[in-house]
Amino acid sequence: MTTAEKLCILGEAARYDASCSSSGSGRQGRSGGLGNACMAGLCHTWAEDGRCISLLKVLMSNDCVFDCAYCASRRSAETRRASFEPRELAELTAEFYRRNYIEGLFLSSAVVGSPDRTMERMIAVLRLLREELGFCGYIHLKVIPGAGEELVRAAGLLADRVSVNIELPSENGLKLLAPQKTRQRILTPMEDIRWLKLQNAEDRRRYRGAPLFAPAGQSTQMIVGATPDTDRKILLLSAALYRRYEMKRVYFSAYVPVGRHPSLPPPDARVPLRREHRLYQADWLMRFYGFTADEITEDDDQLDLELDPKCAWAVRHPEQFPVEVNTADLATLLRVPGVGVKSARRILAARRARRLDVEDVRRLGVVVKRAVFFLTFGGRFYGLKSDSRALLRAQLGDGPAAGGQMTLEECVPRISVPAALPAVGAAG
Amino acid sequence: MTTLFCGGGFDGFLTAVFEAYRRGIETDCAIRRAGGGAVMTLGPSEEIPPDPVRAGRVERKLKALGMVRTLSLAWLSGEELEDEMLACVVRGIREGRAPWADRSSRPVGRVTAAADRVRLEAHRYVEFLRFRRVFGDPPVYLSDIEPLYDILPLIAGHFTRRFPSQLFLIREQGFGRTLVWDGREAVISDDPALFRLSAEDRGDAAGMWRAYFESVAIPWRKNKKLQAHFVPLRFRGRLTEFGAE
Ligand code: SF4
Numbered sequence: 001m002t003t004a005e006k007l008c009i010l011g012e013a014a015r016y017d018a019s020c021s022s023s024g025s026g027r028q029g030r031s032g033g034l035g036n037a038c039m040a041g042l043c044h045t046w047a048e049d050g051r052c053i054s055l056l057k058v059l060m061s062n063d064c065v066f067d068c069a070y071c072a073s074r075r076s077a078e079t080r081r082a083s084f085e086p087r088e089l090a091e092l093t094a095e096f097y098r099r100n101y102i103e104g105l106f107l108s109s110a111v112v113g114s115p116d117r118t119m120e121r122m123i124a125v126l127r128l129l130r131e132e133l134g135f136c137g138y139i140h141l142k143v144i145p146g147a148g149e150e151l152v153r154a155a156g157l158l159a160d161r162v163s164v165n166i167e168l169p170s171e172n173g174l175k176l177l178a179p180q181k182t183r184q185r186i187l188t189p190m191e192d193i194r195w196l197k198l199q200n201a202e203d204r205r206r207y208r209g210a211p212l213f214a215p216a217g218q219s220t221q222m223i224v225g226a227t228p229d230t231d232r233k234i235l236l237l238s239a240a241l242y243r244r245y246e247m248k249r250v251y252f253s254a255y256v257p258v259g260r261h262p263s264l265p266p267p268d269a270r271v272p273l274r275r276e277h278r279l280y281q282a283d284w285l286m287r288f289y290g291f292t293a294d295e296i297t298e299d300d301d302q303l304d305l306e307l308d309p310k311c312a313w314a315v316r317h318p319e320q321f322p323v324e325v326n327t328a329d330l331a332t333l334l335r336v337p338g339v340g341v342k343s344a345r346r347i348l349a350a351r352r353a354r355r356l357d358v359e360d361v362r363r364l365g366v367v368v369k370r371a372v373f374f375l376t377f378g379g380r381f382y383g384l385k386s387d388s389r390a391l392l393r394a395q396l397g398d399g400p401a402a403g404g405q406m407t408l409e410e411c412v413p414r415i416s417v418p419a420a421l422p423a424v425g426a427a428g
Numbered sequence: 429m430t431t432l433f434c435g436g437g438f439d440g441f442l443t444a445v446f447e448a449y450r451r452g453i454e455t456d457c458a459i460r461r462a463g464g465g466a467v468m469t470l471g472p473s474e475e476i477p478p479d480p481v482r483a484g485r486v487e488r489k490l491k492a493l494g495m496v497r498t499l500s501l502a503w504l505s506g507e508e509l510e511d512e513m514l515a516c517v518v519r520g521i522r523e524g525r526a527p528w529a530d531r532s533s534r535p536v537g538r539v540t541a542a543a544d545r546v547r548l549e550a551h552r553y554v555e556f557l558r559f560r561r562v563f564g565d566p567p568v569y570l571s572d573i574e575p576l577y578d579i580l581p582l583i584a585g586h587f588t589r590r591f592p593s594q595l596f597l598i599r600e601q602g603f604g605r606t607l608v609w610d611g612r613e614a615v616i617s618d619d620p621a622l623f624r625l626s627a628e629d630r631g632d633a634a635g636m637w638r639a640y641f642e643s644v645a646i647p648w649r650k651n652k653k654l655q656a657h658f659v660p661l662r663f664r665g666r667l668t669e670f671g672a673e
Binding site: 011014015016029030033036039044048049051092099256271273350356360363364 | 527531533537555556557558560561569589631632634635636637639641643644645646650651653654655659667668
């Protein structure tokens, strides 16, 4: 099989891994080397599905010995199998990088033989890149649950970010759909990573030259909609993961229901894309806006699909609004729909020079058509005079939820359930 | 009101600022680019030749206030913003700090917005520039770009730091300039001969990248509108994954 053929098979198998971030590392280049990872937020292109491509995202192999019901690479799936040789993948990555196609490599894998054996092959790619080809670009390595701590340590010393997929929000889900995985096998490497990072920070305090361990931290991903777990449960779990394992990101992946397992949604169920989007918005609120999971889901275990979570919270709390744009503090401004972190900071800076009106605030980047319902400008209020929540919802809503909740027929015309099911939760 | 015509790029603008302050007319003069087309003036006008020493003094002052980068980017935009830029300089010097946070002020808003546009264009080419492997051993990589603004000096450092041992050329179509990096020194050249070099790609990486690009899109999430938002059509002609050879 040619490298090109392997690339297509293993690129396709990796596409359900949501992360493509290349930020947070700060790795500098070195003389005679290739690349660096010190510039955050570079996306080299966007695929037809509107998702950014920053890293060469591939599996090392899709020849899995596990049988997770939601995954195309599972042992029982009829699909073409392929595996990269370490040198083949390292050289391909370097050449793509030299052409400025990518910021680096995102390497995941099916479990080939055993978790340790799989990790050894992945680490071999990283060693070739770092040590032989002088590659200083970004590397995200997916750790295989069940891999030994020494291998996790070796991986973290070569990669910028390491991650372990939590896969499903509940242990029951795992038992049903991924019986060879247990919560323990997933959480242990997460804990190893957290601990190794702490140790590394200590080492670097003592010896400044000690190599960095996963400078961009760890992340994880969970599938949404394959099991009946609620948004509240998902958000509480995310918050716990951020807290306990110092996650940099928790990613969500909407489940595409094409599996035939009795515990999975039926093949004609809707792909919960709007739900996935709302979860990302809620996650953003928790990370940058000072909201808690409890506040976001205080009324309902499921997120409102018609209103974004910040608007939904504001509509539920009329007693908190309107607030005066010229005097509100940062934390209060951050709770106003239409005001982002950047624009809230700009408001604070701009009002040192003058009192702000609607036009000023618009120039500062505020989405005025939302914010006017929650702000006063020098005492003037331009929002609704009525107290009607329904009217306010109608002004703020994104339209009927079904718009973002595509049925399989809507999304994939004339699709027949393929023999090879897409990998919703590839790897490890 | 006196109009000062400045030549010689951003240095020329800084020289005109120096001159405005020297004469005490900084709040009552207009600065215009020399050769920037017909300009109607309402009072006396004068050509101010660029002077590196005077420009340097203004630059040092503005640097201390954290204003040089935004002003130079706004200048690169080529838009007629000289009045707004001067107003910002005057305000910055008066207040003893850069006024950039106050985007609600009209001159600040216009200057920062223009600077943002240039910055974004540079950022986009950091992402969208594509190299072809064209000839030689060791190989030489070449890229053609068609930016809206003259961003070559802004992106040069990124690529020389990123590919310290890779020989490459970046040809800026429209401005007729080429960045040449030989592994030691970066030179921006106006030599038209560099545009006659063949850009034929050697190797099979481009084909593999195109195939990969197709394979990673999730068909049932197709969202071409979003894709078009992020990759505007004007860039696609030179993007390998959109079919550029
Ligand atoms: S999710 Fe991972 S372990 Fe499970 S079948 Fe897919 S590749 Fe194998």
